[in-house]
Amino acid sequence: MSKFNIALCQLSITSDKERNIPHAREAIEHAAQNGSKLVVLPEIWNCPYSDESLSKYAEEIESEDGPPSFSMLSEVAPAQGCVCCVFGMDGKLKAKHRKLHLFDVDIPGDITFKESDTLTAGDEATIVDTDVGRIGIGICHNIRFPELAMLYAARGAHLLCYPGAFNMSTGQLLWELMQRARAVDNQLFVATCSPARDTNVSYITWGHSTLVGPFGEIIASTGHEEATVFAEIDYSLIQFRR
Numbered sequence: 001m002s003k004f005n006i007a008l009c010q011l012s013i014t015s016d017k018e019r020n021i022p023h024a025r026e027a028i029e030h031a032a033q034n035g036s037k038l039v040v041l042p043e044i045w046n047c048p049y050s051d052e053s054l055s056k057y058a059e060e061i062e063s064e065d066g067p068p069s070f071s072m073l074s075e076v077a078p079a080q081g082c083v084c085c086v087f088g089m090d091g092k093l094k095a096k097h098r099k100l101h102l103f104d105v106d107i108p109g110d111i112t113f114k115e116s117d118t119l120t121a122g123d124e125a126t127i128v129d130t131d132v133g134r135i136g137i138g139i140c141h142n143i144r145f146p147e148l149a150m151l152y153a154a155r156g157a158h159l160l161c162y163p164g165a166f167n168m169s170t171g172q173l174l175w176e177l178m179q180r181a182r183a184v185d186n187q188l189f190v191a192t193c194s195p196a197r198d199t200n201v202s203y204i205t206w207g208h209s210t211l212v213g214p215f216g217e218i219i220a221s222t223g224h225e226e227a228t229v230f231a232e233i234d235y236s237l238i239q240f241r242r
């Protein structure tokens with residue numbers, strides 16, 4: 001498929017996992033019913049982005065008792081005929097990306113967050129062949145590292161997907177810049193998907209989920225509220241731009 005519609009579901013996320021999962025499912029169904037063949041969800045969409053939540057809400061994806069987030073994605077992808085990054089149209093998990101560069105930040109008086117307190121970094125790049133092309137996967141802070149995007153481009157990726165949750169301190173200056181830079185460096189598509197902004201939590205996300213084309217042009221974007229960004233990807237543009 002060289003031309004298809006993508007949806008970036010900028011979801012509102014609560015502390016209630018039992019609400020977050022069906023809420024994400026409804027957004028995926030809505031996107032697929034509106035013609036999207038690839039649906040991207042935010043980084044950490046089943047729980048709040050906080051140190052205390054990460055292990056509490058985590059799921060053992062290999063476990064046989066049907067981890068709820070995993071099971072929902074695996075059911076909804078074939079039911080709706082779409083790729084939910086990175087569940088294929090057959091409902092099978094196509095790839096699992098473990099965040100390579102953890103986000104540890106300490107700016108006194110501004111933001112302190114240390115993912116390495118609760119997470120272990122991955123050590124592999126993740127590139128996956130899907131019905132909607134070859135996709136390189138990164139999570140949030142991974143977008144800051146041009147080498148990863150270059151590696152994906154060298155391996156023939158058409159699209160880089162970065163579910164992310166930039167924040168109010170780094171989002172304004174860097175979120176759009178990083179996406180456009182990675183796209184134009186490598187002349188391919190870059191898609192990002194953030195949670196919607198919630199100002200009542202400790203880590204406030206920037207939002208602005210976006211699709212960028214191979215000349216660094218913004219094809220579609222949104223603000224910080226809950227929204228689904230719909231856009232068309234046409235891979236023939238990659239060759240054309242190159």
Ligand SMILES: O=C(O)CCC(=O)C(=O)O
Nearest residue numbers: 103140141165166167170
């Ligand atoms: O790199 C940044 O400024 C933000 C990264 C981030 O929020 C994350 O990796 O979750």
